[in-house]
Amino acid sequence: MFEHPAYLVLELPEFIGTRVLDIRRRYDPHLAAFPTEITVAGSSGIGTIAPDQDARVVYQALSQVASEHLPISSRFVGISRFATGPVVWLQPADPGPFIAIQQALVATGIHFNTHKFSYTPHCSLSSCNLVPSVIEALLREDFPQEAFELSVLALYKVVNGQAGLVERFHPGVQA
Structure with a gap:
């Protein structure tokens, strides 16, 4: 079922997402084609959903996590850049609820591919290599x-x- 990389994200509400898209369009048009979100599985901490799992079982587990951990109240408090690569991102005020939902996903028994980076909740603004002056802007x-x-x-x-x-x-x- 999960033969293509499958990510789990928390979608931003439209009034925030449109402003994020505006920034993305100016700095990384390729990323602007992606949903505005905070990834909870796939980009750091835990990887994408591993293949060869029963979709019904996975969907039931995801439905349970959503019911137990959503909604999450948040806001962005800054723009940062990862030291390990080109990604520039928005930082949520409190990483706790995002870490809790990722831990809940792991606890469901869903199998995830491994990921080399520890989890940092974020909303990406740009993932391309920008020249230093553009990064500063x-x-x-x-x-x-x-x-x-x-x-x-x-x-x-x-x-x-x-x-x-x-x-x-x-x-x-419930799914």
Whole structure:
């Protein structure tokens, strides 16, 4: 079922997502084609969903995690850059709820591919190699700082460099 890389993300509400997209369009048009979100499985900590698992079992587990851990209230407090690569990202105020949801995903028994980086909750603004002056400009960008609520856990797969929605999981809705 999961033959293509499958990521689990918390989708940003539209009023925040449109502002994130605006920044992405200016600094990384390729990334602007991807959903505006905070990844909880696939980009750090735990990897993508491992292949050869029963989709019904995985979906039930994801539905349970969404019901137990969503919604999450958050806001962004800064723009940072990973020391290990080109990714520039928005930092949520409190990483705790994101770490808790990732730990809950691991506890379900879903198998995930390994990932070499520890988990840092974030929303990517750019993942391409930018020249230093452009990186500095991006780090000084005005970004959305108002509070928002994350209430959707979404499963996306990436095929040929394109992200496609597979399923959304909402609190209180069992698969």
